[in-house]
Amino acid sequence: MTDDLAPLPARPEKPPRRRGPLIATVLLLLGVGVVLFVTLGDAALVFYEVDEAVEKRDELVEKRFRVVGTPLPGIVETRIGGESTVVFTFCAGGVYADVAHAGDPAELFQPGVPVVLQGEWVAGSLVEIDSLEHSANDGWFLLTDHMVVKHDNDYRTDKDRVTDVASCALKE
Amino acid sequence: MSTRKIFKRNQGATSSPKSRLLGLATLFGLVTLFVFAFFLTDPDVRLHPTTGEEIGQFDAVRLLYLHVPMAIIGPYVAPLVGAVASVGYLIKRTQWWDVTAHAAIEVGAIFCGLVLLTGSIWGRPVWNTWWEWGDVRLMTTLILFLMLLGYLALRRVAPDGQKQARRSAIVAIVAAINLPIINRSVEWWESRTLHQKSTLSELKIEDLTFFTLMMGIVVFLMLFTWLVLHRFRLGWLEKESLEQDVLTSIEERRSEATVNEEGTL
Numbered sequence: 001m002t003d004d005l006a007p008l009p010a011r012p013e014k015p016p017r018r019r020g021p022l023i024a025t026v027l028l029l030l031g032v033g034v035v036l037f038v039t040l041g042d043a044a045l046v047f048y049e050v051d052e053a054v055e056k057r058d059e060l061v062e063k064r065f066r067v068v069g070t071p072l073p074g075i076v077e078t079r080i081g082g083e084s085t086v087v088f089t090f091c092a093g094g095v096y097a098d099v100a101h102a103g104d105p106a107e108l109f110q111p112g113v114p115v116v117l118q119g120e121w122v123a124g125s126l127v128e129i130d131s132l133e134h135s136a137n138d139g140w141f142l143l144t145d146h147m148v149v150k151h152d153n154d155y156r157t158d159k160d161r162v163t164d165v166a167s168c169a170l171k172e
Numbered sequence: 173m174s175t176r177k178i179f180k181r182n183q184g185a186t187s188s189p190k191s192r193l194l195g196l197a198t199l200f201g202l203v204t205l206f207v208f209a210f211f212l213t214d215p216d217v218r219l220h221p222t223t224g225e226e227i228g229q230f231d232a233v234r235l236l237y238l239h240v241p242m243a244i245i246g247p248y249v250a251p252l253v254g255a256v257a258s259v260g261y262l263i264k265r266t267q268w269w270d271v272t273a274h275a276a277i278e279v280g281a282i283f284c285g286l287v288l289l290t291g292s293i294w295g296r297p298v299w300n301t302w303w304e305w306g307d308v309r310l311m312t313t314l315i316l317f318l319m320l321l322g323y324l325a326l327r328r329v330a331p332d333g334q335k336q337a338r339r340s341a342i343v344a345i346v347a348a349i350n351l352p353i354i355n356r357s358v359e360w361w362e363s364r365t366l367h368q369k370s371t372l373s374e375l376k377i378e379d380l381t382f383f384t385l386m387m388g389i390v391v392f393l394m395l396f397t398w399l400v401l402h403r404f405r406l407g408w409l410e411k412e413s414l415e416q417d418v419l420t421s422i423e424e425r426r427s428e429a430t431v432n433e434e435g436t437l
Contacts, residue, residue: 024325032318035311047306047364066306068363106300110227112220116366148299151229153368154376155216 047116051095057121057140066118067142068092068150071099073111074133080126087128089135090117096136098129101144108149119144186405194398201391208384209237232297237384239290240372241392246287247313247354249396250280251320255348258341267411270337273344274327275403279396281320288317299366308357309367312350319347333414 050069053060069092076087083102086109090099101117109115122143129135187195216233217226257273291310292302304310323343327336358369371377377385 020328022329025322025329028318028322028325032315032322035314035318049363107297108227108229108300110220110225113227148301148304148366150366151298151368153371153374155233155371155381156376156378157218 049092050090050097051093053121053142054095054097061121061123064118064120066116067097067144068114068116069097070114071109071111072096072134075109075111076128076131078128087126087132089132090142091134096134098125098132098136098138098141099144100126100128100141101147103145103147106147106149108151109147114150114152116148116150117142117144118146185409186402191398191401194394194401198391198394198398201387201394205237205384205388205391208380208387209234213237213380213384229298232294235290235294237388239287239294240385241388242283242290243287244389245392245396246280246283246285247316248351249393250276250283250400251316251344251348251351253400254280254323254344258344261337261341265334267337267408270341271404271407271411272400273341274407275400277320277323277344278403279399281317281324283392283396284313284317284320288313304366307366308361309354309365312354312357316347316350316354319343319350323347 047066047068048056048060050067053065053067067090069090072089072091074088078085078087080100080102084104086099086101086105088099088101088111090097099117100122101119106115119142121140123140125137125139126141129137129141213234215231216229218228219225220227253276254273257269257276261269261273288310295304296302323340326343327340329336358365358367362369372385
């Protein structure tokens with residue numbers, strides 16, 4: 001009996017849990033989750049080449065999408081609705097589309113250097129489009145507001161490279 | 173005991189005559205690389221065939237002599253070494269493999285972070301953006317970077333050494349699944365991604381540009397080897413110090429017990 005009434009030995013103290021690394025791990029997992037969410041969301045903004053965007057124009061009307069192609073020579077700088085705008089013809093796979101890009105273009109924006117634009121199809125035309133050298137002039141133009149340059153992987157200095165950049169290659 | 177304290181206590185113990193030689197060669201290589209990259213090579217400029225205007229990356233191309241070698245080590249070599257060493261640990265269960273994996277991944281995480289940073293600095297003038305969420309290579313590299321950080325965090329969470337090493341090894345192997353996706357992303361999503369395709373595999377580079385890039389890869393591989401070697405030795409000292417602390421504690425408890433028994437008698 002006396003043994004039962006004797007105070008129990010104190011429980012060994014648990015070592016304090018190190019919460020810092022655990023919090024860091026949870027934050028990292030959240031980070032991966034956010035990255036995947038944003039990426040998947042952005043991937044929904046489909047990436048088309050100019051010829052695909054022209055072909056699927058009926059489906060794409062009133063949708064925002066990304067389009068990749070090569071600007072052709074004859075870029076017109078103007079102001080539309082008070083905003084600086086560049087108007088040019090865009091090409092891929094031998095198909096042309098006219099573009100009005102609102103805002104400052106990329107630093108390396110040049111005819112022959114492929115770019116990725118983000119925007120939508122607009123029915124109608126602009127005065128500036130009529131003056132373009134290679135205008136598609138098909139009653140539609142792309143109104144875009146985001147431009148990134150799709151740089152090529154060629155670091156040679158020979159003439160072949162220059163010709164590649166200038167051409168709007170036809171699909172084989 | 174913290175890694176910093178162990179390093180201070182064993183200052184010089186992580187180096188050897190050969191590692192010092194490697195360190196000096198790496199330092200010389202880095203200085204030479206910087207001279208070639210920032211002074212001797214030409215900026216990327218060519219004339220447009222119709223407009224006659226200068227086009228290209230201009231001086232931004234110089235950053236690629238650092239970015240590309242780091243991009244070979246951070247997202248490929250280091251996680252691969254880490255994954256192979258982790259498989260080695262799961263088979264052999266020896267500390268050598270675990271410490272090797274930890275060293276490779278810790279150094280790899282730094283390189284991976286620098287790849288994202290230099291890529292972002294290059295992307296601003298060339299791509300017109302600091303970051304592109306829709307670019308598959310950027311995203312898969314970011315995910316790998318977060319996984320490497322997760323590996324390092326996990327090593328501090330698990331309470332017992334073996335459990336910690338086993339869990340970390342699994343994370344390192346899972347992270348390595350991402351490597352072929354990073355590598356092939358520019359081919360698989362060729363017309364759906366912003367990142368350019370591989371220049372080296374298509375040999376669209378020549379002369380001094382090619383030489384400097386190759387030199388960069390060799391120099392950064394030397395730097396990686398030197399860093400991993402030192403981190404490995406430090407990790408090994410850390411393990412030994414931990415074991416020594418445990419042995420000392422046991423010895424102290426035994427002495428205490430002996431004194432108590434003698435007192436009772």
